[in-house]
Amino acid sequence: MRHSSGEDRTAREHRLMKEGKHKYVAELAKQLAQLREWMLSSQPDDPFESAKRIYRIVHTLKGSAPMFGFVRVGIVAQKLVDLWEWTQADAEQDQEPGSMVHYDRCMEPSGPLLRELELELDIYKRELELDDHQERVQWSFMQPSGERLLVIDDDEVLRSYLVRRLRMDGYEVDEAADVVAAEKLLRENTYHLVTLDLMMHPASGYELFEFLKDDPTLKWLPLIVLSGREDVSDKVRCFYLGADDYVTKPFQYDELAARIYSLLNRTKTFEQMAFRDPLTGVYNRRFFDNQIQVELQRSARYPGPVSLAFIDIDRFKSINDTYGHHMGDLVLQGLAHLLQDNLRNTDVLARFGGEEFVVVFPNTGGSDAKKALEHILQMAQLEPVAQNEGQPLRITFSAGVSEWVPDMDVKQWIGASDSAMYEAKQSGRNRVVLRMAGDNQEPAERPVQTSARKRVLIADDDKILRSILIAKLKHLPIDFQEAVDGEEAYEIIQQQTLHLCILDRVMPRLDGYGLLQLLSDRDQRPPEMKVMILSGRNREEDIDRGLQLGADGYMHKPFSMVELELRVKELLELA
Structure with missing residues (x-):
């Protein structure tokens, strides 16, 4: 209790001092205005009485200013007190005959000192304003947010x-x-x-x-x-x-x-x-990959059920095609917000990539996780997640849930939830499917598997960039080919069936635009092959030329890997 009382007393003293400073500055302004008025007036009728009034004010300033920390005011006021001290001579002495002489002699040096006090007043006003502002800012920024x-x-x-x-x-x-x-x-x-x-x-x-x-x-x-x-x-x-x-x-x-x-x-x-995913604010794939291992280790140490859910927005590609990518981004943000608001604090929500989200449900069996997602799905059906020019936009999603069982590794667990989600898609979308451990039925296959996998060619002389692109896209049902220049890319296009060709704008021997021109001149571009150009240029004429040569997409370096994945999925129709 001694600590608390001492702290309260200190806070009280600080508050009282602050209030005192504000009151003192307000009173100082009035006193200086009165002194200025007297000093600018014509010769007073009673100079001795006027001088005594001046003395009383400056004497008050000298005594009170230091109490509030206004040291400079006290120093200047002391100089004025010394000038007007003659007004406090023995009352029996007759001051009347020499009053005007004393008054005039003190008035001239008092002017600069008064000006100095007025400058100090201006400084103290600004300091108090800044202190008040700083306290308001500090208070607003330091408010806890549920920690x-x-x-x-x-x-x-x-x-x-x-x-x-x-x-x-x-x-x-x-x-x-x-x-x-x-x-x-x-x-x-x-x-x-x-x-x-x-x-x-x-x-x-x-x-x-x-x-x-x-x-x-x-x-x-x-x-x-x-x-x-x-x-x-x-x-x-x-x-x-x-x-x-x-x-x-x-x-x-x-x-x-x-x-x-x-x-x-x-x-x-x-x-x-x-x-954090910069678009939606939820956790990203990197955090999810780490946290799913954490949850399994926790479950091994403190046994309890844990479930995993995959969520995919239904017909997301049509939203982008109809309303544009801006509306697609708003839909992703809206669904992320809906999920966050209706999941527990202990549940881990992450954006897995594109329009897919994942949720880890600690201490939750598969059936309970399924019920939680079905409740959120009902809310998505009833309430819009975004608006387009004032028109509400509602969505549905498909979700797959699986509960972890001992001896199941992470890849199997993710695969079970993922295939359950695709089973929901194939069953008509707008539903949640639970894949229980020990189910005898074969996992639902993704629509694009084995023979339906897409083949993508990445043609870029930057080996590091090729490696990054493959690493970021390898979770998709894609087989990759690589080329270090346009000529090698041209040979691969002649020999294999490709669904997408990602071309660097500038490459040795034959650049991306040169390759497109060559394919066009010889009428050798496969009809099923889409083309995306990667370029360090962002000039409108450069983009226009790429589109005129038949490019289906154009991305300016440096680009967001999340956006790249979205564009690749759109071009390959991996909705």
């Missing part, structure tokens, strides 16, 4: 104080008095940050480092160590073990709060850059 913290400390007084203060700041906060209780909470809940007391009994905070490091679901959890030891070796050891920050007790709460905010914000920024 959940875990405070681990065996000091009940300090732990209770931190929990209350953090909750007052808007965080969800749990607490643990020892390592065992902390491990239990970490298994049961998802946290965004942990504060850990290093010196606890019976087990020290060091033991929790091993627990966090060994669990793939927790190894990246932000961790701030709170310790009463200033020892450098302790700090170094903690940082090597994975701590993100180290705060020595006793500490100011405001400093800890700022460190927590900074660490959460930085972690959120890194997550956005590395693991």
Whole structure:
């Protein structure tokens, strides 16, 4: 309670000082305006009385300004007090005969000093305005957005104080008095940050480092160590073990709060850059590939059901063809939002590629996962996910669900959910299909398999770019051919059936446009082969020339791999 009372008193004092500064500046403005009016007026009828009024004001300024931190005002006011001090001579002395002389002699040097006070007033006004603005900005930016913290400390007084203060700041906060209780909470809940007391009994905070490091679901959890030891070796050891920050007790709460905010914000920024799909804001394929392994490891350590769902928007290609890619993007964003709003916080939603999404349902059997998706599908049928020029656009989706069983590897699990989704497509779309472990029926095949796989030629003299394109598209039902220049690409086109040719605009021996011109002149372009041009140029005339030569698509380098995949799927009709 002493901590809390002291903190409240400090906050109260800060608030009172701030209010006092605002009132003082307002009053200072009035006083300086009065002094300016007196100094600009003609000769006063009673110079001695006027001089005493001036003295009273500057004497007040000299005494009160330093109390509010306005030191410069106090210094200048002292100079004015010294000038007008003669008004405070012994009352028995007759000041009347020499009053005008004194008055005139003091008025001239008072002018520049008054101007100096007015400049100081202007500066203080601006400082107060900036302070108010900074506080408003800081308050708006530092408002928590649902982050959940875990405070681990065996000091009940300090732990209770931190929990209350953090909750007052808007965080969800749990607490643990020892390592065992902390491990239990970490298994049961998802946290965004942990504060850990290093010196606890019976087990020290060091033991929790091993627990966090060994669990793939927790190894990246932000961790701030709170310790009463200033020892450098302790700090170094903690940082090597994975701590993100180290705060020595006793500490100011405001400093800890700022460190927590900074660490959460930085972690959120890194997550956005590395693991979020930029269009929809949900997790990306990279995060999904990592997280699905995490969930299987978690399930092995803490047995429980876990299910996986594949979701594909029905007839997405027709949306792009009818309304354009902009509307397609809005539909993807709308469905992602609908899914996020109706899934649990523990469910993992990711954009798998194109118009496909995946959901991992921890601690959920296949039947329950299917029911959850059917509920969302009903909402998609009733409520529009996007609008086109004010007209609502509704969609449906097809989904496949499978529940993981022991000895099933990730590839098999993904394949089961994927084939269940295609079974939903083949059964008429707009439905959710559950593939249970032990089903005897053969998995539904994708519409494009084996003999129906598409063959794509990538012609580019940049070996690295060819490798990147193949890596990003290899999950599609595609067989790849490669060519290092236009002449080699021409020979391959003559020998094999191709469904798509991705041509670099500039290549040695024969460039992309030269190859298109050659195929056109000799009437040798296969009718089923689509052509996409990749170019570092984005000039309108260059794009027009490519389209005139028969290109079906044109992408400007550098380009988004997500957009490339969408364009390839459209050209190959892999809806």
